Amino acid sequence: MTANILLDFTAFSIERREQLYITLWEHVQMSLTALLIAVFIAVPAGILLNHYQKGAEPVIGTTAVLQTIPSLALLGFLIPFIGIGTAPAIVALTAYALMPVLRNTYTGIREVDPALMEASRSMGMDSRQQLLKVQLPLAMPMMMAGIRTSMVLIVGTATLAALIGAGGLGDLIMLGINRADNFYILLGAIPAALLALFFDAVLRFAEKRSLGTSLKPMVAVVVIALLVVVSPRLYQALPFADEEADIVLAGKIGAEPEIILNMYQELIESDTDYSVDIEPGFGTTDFTFEAALAGEVDGYLEFTGTAIADFLNEDPVSNDEQEAYEQAREGMKEEYGLEFLEPMDYQNTYALAITEEIAEEEDLNAISDLRGIASELTAGFTFEFIDRNDGYPAIQDVYGIEFGDVEGMDPGLRSEALVSEDVQVIDAYSTDAYMIRYDLLALEDDENVFPPFNGAPLLRQEVLQDYPQIEDSLNRLGGMITEEEMMEMNYRVDEEDEDAAEVAEEFLIAEGLIDG
Amino acid sequence: MIAFDRVEKTFKDGTAAVNGINFHVNEGEFFVLIGPSGSGKTTALKMINRLIDPTAGHIYVEGTSVFEHNLKDLRYKIGYVLQQIALFPHMTIKENIGLIPEMKKWPQEKIDERIDELMTMVGLEPKTYKNRRPAELSGGQQQRVGVIRALAGDPDILLMDEPFSALDPITREQLQNDLVNLQKNIKKTIVFVTHDINEAMLLGSRICVMNKGEIAQIDTPDNLIRHPQTEFVRSFIGDRRNAWEDPLIKVLRTIEGESDNPSDPQPDRAALNSELTLSEAVKRLDQSFEPSLPVYYQDGYLGELSYKRALTYLRSAQTADKRVGGTIL
Ligand SMILES: Nc1ncnc2c1ncn2[C@@H]1O[C@H](COP(=O)(O)OP(=O)(O)OP(=O)(O)O)[C@@H](O)[C@H]1O
Ligand SMILES: [Mg+2]
Numbered sequence: 128m129t130a131n132i133l134l135d136f137t138a139f140s141i142e143r144r145e146q147l148y149i150t151l152w153e154h155v156q157m158s159l160t161a162l163l164i165a166v167f168i169a170v171p172a173g174i175l176l177n178h179y180q181k182g183a184e185p186v187i188g189t190t191a192v193l194q195t196i197p198s199l200a201l202l203g204f205l206i207p208f209i210g211i212g213t214a215p216a217i218v219a220l221t222a223y224a225l226m227p228v229l230r231n232t233y234t235g236i237r238e239v240d241p242a243l244m245e246a247s248r249s250m251g252m253d254s255r256q257q258l259l260k261v262q263l264p265l266a267m268p269m270m271m272a273g274i275r276t277s278m279v280l281i282v283g284t285a286t287l288a289a290l291i292g293a294g295g296l297g298d299l300i301m302l303g304i305n306r307a308d309n310f311y312i313l314l315g316a317i318p319a320a321l322l323a324l325f326f327d328a329v330l331r332f333a334e335k336r337s338l339g340t341s342l343k344p345m346v347a348v349v350v351i352a353l354l355v356v357v358s359p360r361l362y363q364a365l366p367f368a369d370e371e372a373d374i375v376l377a378g379k380i381g382a383e384p385e386i387i388l389n390m391y392q393e394l395i396e397s398d399t400d401y402s403v404d405i406e407p408g409f410g411t412t413d414f415t416f417e418a419a420l421a422g423e424v425d426g427y428l429e430f431t432g433t434a435i436a437d438f439l440n441e442d443p444v445s446n447d448e449q450e451a452y453e454q455a456r457e458g459m460k461e462e463y464g465l466e467f468l469e470p471m472d473y474q475n476t477y478a479l480a481i482t483e484e485i486a487e488e489e490d491l492n493a494i495s496d497l498r499g500i501a502s503e504l505t506a507g508f509t510f511e512f513i514d515r516n517d518g519y520p521a522i523q524d525v526y527g528i529e530f531g532d533v534e535g536m537d538p539g540l541r542s543e544a545l546v547s548e549d550v551q552v553i554d555a556y557s558t559d560a561y562m563i564r565y566d567l568l569a570l571e572d573d574e575n576v577f578p579p580f581n582g583a584p585l586l587r588q589e590v591l592q593d594y595p596q597i598e599d600s601l602n603r604l605g606g607m608i609t610e611e612e613m614m615e616m617n618y619r620v621d622e623e624d625e626d627a628a629e630v631a632e633e634f635l636i637a638e639g640l641i642d643g
Numbered sequence: 644m645i646a647f648d649r650v651e652k653t654f655k656d657g658t659a660a661v662n663g664i665n666f667h668v669n670e671g672e673f674f675v676l677i678g679p680s681g682s683g684k685t686t687a688l689k690m691i692n693r694l695i696d697p698t699a700g701h702i703y704v705e706g707t708s709v710f711e712h713n714l715k716d717l718r719y720k721i722g723y724v725l726q727q728i729a730l731f732p733h734m735t736i737k738e739n740i741g742l743i744p745e746m747k748k749w750p751q752e753k754i755d756e757r758i759d760e761l762m763t764m765v766g767l768e769p770k771t772y773k774n775r776r777p778a779e780l781s782g783g784q785q786q787r788v789g790v791i792r793a794l795a796g797d798p799d800i801l802l803m804d805e806p807f808s809a810l811d812p813i814t815r816e817q818l819q820n821d822l823v824n825l826q827k828n829i830k831k832t833i834v835f836v837t838h839d840i841n842e843a844m845l846l847g848s849r850i851c852v853m854n855k856g857e858i859a860q861i862d863t864p865d866n867l868i869r870h871p872q873t874e875f876v877r878s879f880i881g882d883r884r885n886a887w888e889d890p891l892i893k894v895l896r897t898i899e900g901e902s903d904n905p906s907d908p909q910p911d912r913a914a915l916n917s918e919l920t921l922s923e924a925v926k927r928l929d930q931s932f933e934p935s936l937p938v939y940y941q942d943g944y945l946g947e948l949s950y951k952r953a954l955t956y957l958r959s960a961q962t963a964d965k966r967v968g969g970t971i972l
Contacts, residue, residue, distance in 0.1 A: 242727035249692055249725075250743050251718035260742075264733045 139310045142624070146299065151318055154295035156359070157213060157288060158281045158322075159352040161220035165277055166349060169225050170270065173232025174258065183233060190226040198223070198284045202291050206417055216285070216293035223284055224277035231273025235266025263342060271334035271344060278330055282323040286315065292377075292410035292418065296322075302408065305380055307539035307561070372404035374590060374597065377424040379415050380408050382620040382627060383475065383558060383613065387428045389631035391584060391601060397641045398600040407627065412437065419587060420463060426586035429467070430475060431455040432578040434585070436517065438463070443517075443578040448474070451579040464588050468598060469605025470581035473558060473613045477518065477577045478569035480555040482545060486568045493571040497528055497552070506530040507541050507550035518554070521576040542567070558613040560621035603640055644670045644832045645691060645800065650700035652686050660686040662856040663700065668834060670799075673826055675843045676836045678853030679879070684836045687853070688802050691834065692721045704800070719747060722793030722831075726805040728785050730777035736762075736788055737773045743796035761791035764828075765821060783814035787821070794829070801833045807842070819845055820951075840880050844868075845954055852876050865922070886960035891924050891938050892917040894956045895945045907937050907944040914939045915948060925953050 140147065169190075176183040196204075201222065205215040239262050247261045263270075289297025296315040303311030330348065337344035376391055378384035385407040392403045406424060409415050412433060418424045431448075434455040435441050439462060444454050448470075456467040479494055486492070489500060497504070512518040513535055522528050534550060541553040542561040555562060557569050584601045591598055616634065619625045636643045646667040653659045661683040668674040676684045689695040690702055693709055702709045709717060730739050737758055744754045762769040765787040777785055786806060793801060807815045819842060826833060826846075837843055843850050844864045852859040852867070852875075859879075860872045868887060871877035895917070913931060915924050917940040928936055928948065935949035 240727075240729070242725055242729040243731060245694060246723070246725055246729035246731075248694060249718060249721075249723035251715040251746060253715070256746070261731060265731075 136310055136313065140314055143314060147314060147318065150294060150296050150298050150315070151322070153293075154282070154285055154297075154319065154322065156356060157216060157220065157293060157295055158278070158285050158326075160356050161217045161224055161281050161285075162274070162278050163349065163352050163356060164217065164221045165224035165228055165281075166274060168221070169228035169273075170232050173229050173270075174236065176229075176233045177236045177262075178254075180237075187226070187230055187233065190222075190229050193222045194226045198287050199290070202287060206291065206414070212291065212418065212423060213288075213293045216288035216291055216295075220281045220285055220288070224281050227273040227276040227280070228270070229273075231269045231276075232266065235269030235273075236262045238269075239265045259342075267337040267342070267345060268334055271330060271337045271348075274345075274348065275327060275330035275334060278326045279323045282319065282326060286319050289408075290410065291414050292406070298408055301380055304537070304539050307543060372402040374401055374426075374594060375404045375406065375424045377406045377409035377415050377418060377427040379412055379427065380410065382560065382617045384428050385627040386616050386620060386631045386634075387471075387582065387604075389628045390604060390635055391428075393632055393635055393641055394600050394603060395597055398603075399594070399596040401594050401597070419465060419585065422587060422589070425590040426465075426584055428582050429585035430580040430582050431467075431470060432476065432517075432580035434459055434467070435578065436515070446575045446578060448579040448581055452581060452583070459585065460588075466586050466588050466591055468584040468586065469602045470583040471604055471608045472606050473582070473608050473610040474580050475556050475558045475582060475613070476572075476580040477512065478555050478557045478572070479522070480545070480553050480562065480567040480569050481551060483566045483568050485551060491568075491570060493573040494522070494526055494528070494576075495573050496570070498526065501528045502531045504530050504551040505532040505534065505549070506552040506554075507534050507536050507544045508554045509538050509541065510535045512554040517576065517578050525574050525576045557610055558617055560614065560617040562614060563618045564622050607638065607640075608634075644668050644672070644705060645674075645834065646701075646703040647687070647690075648701040648703070650687070650690065650697045650702055652683070652690065652695060653698045660856055661690075661697070664853075664856075664858050666851055666858065666861055668832060670832055671830045673833045673835065673846055673848045675847035675850045676834065676853060677838060677840065677843045677850055677879075678859075679838065681855075682853040683856040684838075684853055685804055688804055688834060688836050691800070691802055692718050692723055694723075719743065719796055720798050720800060722796070722798040722801045724786075724789050724793045724801070724803040724806045726808055728777075728782075728789045728806075728809070730785055730788055730792070732777055735774050735776055736767075736780070739777065739788060740792050740795050742792070747796055757795060761794060764825070765791055781814075782810055783818060786810060786818060790818075790822070790825075794831075799832060801831045803833065804836045805838070806835075808837070808839070815842075822846060841954070841958055844957075845950075852879060854879075865925075869922075886957050887922040888920045889956075889960075890917065891915060891919050891921065891948065892940055892945065894921050894924075894953070895938055895948070897959065898952055898956060899946045909937075912937060917945055921953060921956065924948055925950070928953075 172186070176186060193201075198219065201219045202215065205219055209215045209218060243261060243265070244257065247257045252260065285295050286297035286300055288295050289301045296319045299315030300312050303309060303313070303315065333344040333348055374395065376388055378388035388405050388407055392405050395401055395403050409418065409424070409427070415424070415427050416429070416438065419427060431451050431454075432443070435443055435451065435458065439455070439458040441454070441458065443451050445451060452467070452470050459465045459467055479497075481491060489496075491497065508519055513533065519533070530552065534544075536544060541550075541555070542565050544550045545553050545567070546565050555567065555569065561567065562569065583605075586597070612634070616630050619630050620627050632641075635641045644667075647664050649663045649665060650661060651659070651663050652661040664683075664687060676687060678684055686695055690697050691704065691709070693714060704712065704717065704720070712720075730736075731742075734742075740758045740761060741754050744757055749757070758773065759769045762772065767784060767787060772780065772784070777788070780788065786809075789806065790803075807818050810818065823846065835846060847864055849861060849863055850867055851861045854875050860867065860876045862870070867876065867880055871880060912933075913936065915927060915936050915938045917938050919927075924936075924938075928950065935947040935952075938945045938948050
């Protein structure tokens with residue numbers, strides 16, 4: 128049993144080694160960059176504080192406070208100021224790394240035996256010579272220990288950076304949570320842990336060697352870190368490296384946005400001369416939206432229902448798809464200067480799902496069929512669904528259905544809870560791949576409580592002005608892709624692990640949208 | 644060489660550590676500062692190389708006010724030996740000793756020669772010890788390195804703040820003797836702080852007794868014992884007159900015991916009569932420029948009188964005093 132899982136996991140990892148290498152490299156890059164910045168700030172600061180001892184307590188206290196802010200909160204707090212992506216992640220990681228380095232530098236220097244300081248003064252050393260010949264070498268093991276603490280802290284915290292689209296091993300973990308796939312979680316978590324252990328060991332070694340020798344171990348660590356951080360920038364500076372693309376499109380986390388994103392790229396690049404860079408798995412809805420607003424990306428796939436409820440804070444004027452689309456399009460244009468192009472056919476809306484088994488036993492087809500038995504059922508809903516006006520409250524109001532018990536749970540856990548019969552009803556997205564995997568049935572929304580959720584490209588106006596041909600090109604997807612087609616494609620990517628780009632291309636060819 | 648002119652030091656917290664002291668130290672002199680704890684010895688010493696600056700008065704080194712010297716040059720001119728030894732633990736012995744010559748930009752060859760020369764001088768075999776770290780040396784060896792580190796840049800002046808007080812008595816005595824020999828060879832001007840009166844007597848050409856930030860008396864060891872000017876000085880150095888007035892025969896019998904009669908290793912030298920008092924005898928020893936002189940009782944050779952033996956006798960007399968409740972230290 129265990130052996131099988133190990134084998135499976137090994138095979139799984141080998142298949143995805145490309146993804147692992149890329150995210151691992153991003154992770155190392157991000158961590159080392161943050162460490163370097165922290166060292167370049169905290170070491171001189173620690174030295175200076177020894178000259179201005181009165182300032183020491185408040186400054187060190189401030190960095191200590193920075194460290195107590197939960198990492199998620201810090202990441203979120205930074206978005207309005209520096210947006211999302213790698214930069215804010217590095218700022219946040221740096222903030223965490225400051226304290227150990229600063230405190231250890233300050234203390235290490237301050238705790239040098241006063242007799243040694245007096246001896247060095249009596250020899251005619253000035254404060255620079257004292258620093259270089261006496262204080263730093265003696266404080267070095269302590270400083271290196273601070274750097275080590277920071278590094279381990281950074282490597283761990285950096286997994287959260289995926290939440291704001293900074294990439295790294297956290298991407299794999301997020302993907303795993305999203306798909307309820309433990310292998311992906313492990314593929315992210317195990318290398319992250321190993322990476323922390325590796326840095327710990329390397330820096331511990333440097334720390335031992337640093338015992339009173341000189342600045343060498345610290346200089347070595349900094350130089351190696353610099354090389355790692357700078358090497359890709361150097362590579363990019365070379366003439367044959369990729370040029371920056373004209374248009375950058377993002378996709379939220381998940382298979383569906385990634386497939387559609389690839390279609391956008393294929394379409395634009397086959398219809399026009401523009402180059403398109405895509406950033407799949409960019410982040411959650413809010414992060415991706417903020418990025419488009421800030422102009423960090425030029426557009427992404429958004430749903431009409433989300434735009435109306437989340438960004439415009441309005442109620443849908445109607446449950447008619449076309450009217451809802453008009454409402455979303457006008458609102459987004461006026462409020463945010465973002466342009467909704469034509470929507471696709473399928474809806475990725477809320478649905479209540481049950482297993483085919485129960486459906487047959489109880490003869491259930493529509494939500495209203497639940498009325499008689501709801502009080503005997505346990506529902507497993509996401510917290511969001513329980514909370515949203517157009518979620519469970521709407522079911523209660525319009526259908527008058529009250530479940531016997533409602534358990535709030537993580538999105539990834541719902542389908543399994545359903546299969547293991549802990550719950551009998553879950554909320555689902557109508558195109559999700561696990562609908563196929565677990566043989567689930569989406570009950571018909573016969574009273575129309577769920578607002579329309581049609582997907583369409585949401586683009587910055589500036590990019591449409593600069594690259595006007597995009598509009599016609601992307602509109603060719605308007606009215607395409609049925610719910611079944613989307614569910615099928617999601618299944619192929621999520622469950623059968625096909626490449627999203629290939630799935631997208633096949634669809635476009637089959638529909639005659641691009642040439643084969 | 645060094646002169647203090649109405650020097651005062653009051654620390655920020657109001658402690659008056661030094662209250663207007665005047666003295667001068669001649670070139671090549673071994674000048675000892677002694678006094679009870681808190682009397683301002685260290686403060687006075689550190690004002691010479693400006694580790695502490697006076698609040699009033701003037702200090703001159705080689706005729707120029709310490710404030711008019713370039714600070715680095717002043718400190719290169721003055722070696723400093725700490726009670727805590729304070730060798731840099733992260734450097735080898737060689738690196739510790741080589742620090743000042745390096746800062747003075749001596750050529751590497753000259754530095755290496757200097758290190759070997761100094762280590763040999765204090766009996767540390769360079770090959771064996773050069774590349775060790777301070778922690779791999781005994782306390783006595785460390786303080787030897789402390790002394791030669793201060794000497795490495797060939798300073799004119801050497802300041803020593805209780806350099807031997809942390810050592811065990813045997814090591815201390817060795818180092819004291821080494822320092823006496825060193826002083827004969829290198830002829831530095833030395834200012835030495837101690838609160839061990841025996842050490843002061845053994846080493847000092849002049850002794851400055853301090854009390855509560857003031858100078859109680861400055862004199863040669865001999866005069867200090869014979870003519871203490873205040874009750875404080877008298878009680879501080881102890882009543883040694885009796886021992887100094889003892890006849891040589893008593894001195895030698897005490898040291899040698901009454902065992903077998905030795906024979907004079909080098910007859911035909913100027914001899915000391917055994918009826919001379921110890922103080923007379925020491926004076927003649929001074930004049931003779933010999934390390935020791937033979938003592939004769941009538942025609943019989945009793946043994947040798949050296950400074951060291953004189954001191955040993957004085958010391959044993961002092962401990963005897965202590966036992967009967969004498970007022971020493
Ligand atoms: N940095 C300082 N700030 C305030 N007071 C000081 C300082 N250094 C020394 N003192 C005080 O000045 C006085 C003289 O101190 P000093 O160290 O010169 O004495 P000392 O004769 O060397 O004593 P000891 O034999 O114990 O070393 C003492 O009362 C001491 O407490
Ligand atoms: Mg002192």
